[in-house]
Amino acid sequence: MLSRFEDVGLINDGAFAEAWVESRHHSRGLARRALVRELRTKGVESALIDEAVEQLDPEQEEQTARELVARRLRSTRGLDRDKRLRRLAGMLARKGYGEGMALRVVRQALAEEGEDTEGLDEPF
Structure with missing residues (x-):
């Protein structure tokens, strides 16, 4: 059958x-x-x-990561910079994003928000 x-x-x-x-x-x-x-x-x-x-475009995948971070960014305000980094990058890691992309996207989002991103190059 x-x-x-x-x-x-x-x-x-x-x-x-x-x-x-x-x-x-x-x-x-x-x-x-x-x-x-x-x-x-x-x-x-x-x-x-x-x-x-293979149908997933790497640029689209990165854009999706940025959108995910943007949605969660507000809920991390008031936390210290390192905790924000860990929470946001951890969320992306759980969704299957690589460490390099996760850190890059989170650092950029924090920088756009005016957060000091100095020293955020370390892996989580």
């Missing part, structure tokens, strides 16, 4: 993976690494996962 569903296109892991990446990136702000992890737990083949996450 499953073979028949596949033959008529009702079961398509590639289409599922692409839709999953699109949906989870836009709705939850997940980065490639998190999306790959989720698709693996769902049993999608590695080749199909690779194809699906």
Whole structure:
């Protein structure tokens, strides 16, 4: 029965993976690494996962990270600079963003807000 569903296109892991990446990136702000992890737990083949996450543009991924930080920035006001850095970068890390991008995006957001970003080059 499953073979028949596949033959008529009702079961398509590639289409599922692409839709999953699109949906989870836009709705939850997940980065490639998190999306790959989720698709693996769902049993999608590695080749199909690779194809699906290739649709994410690195520039769009960074823009999404900036939007996530901008939304959370207000809730960290009043905290000291290092705590803000850890909270914001940690949030991005949990969503699958790499350390380099997370630190760059957070430092830039803090600088735009007028926060002194001197010494924020250390990894979290």
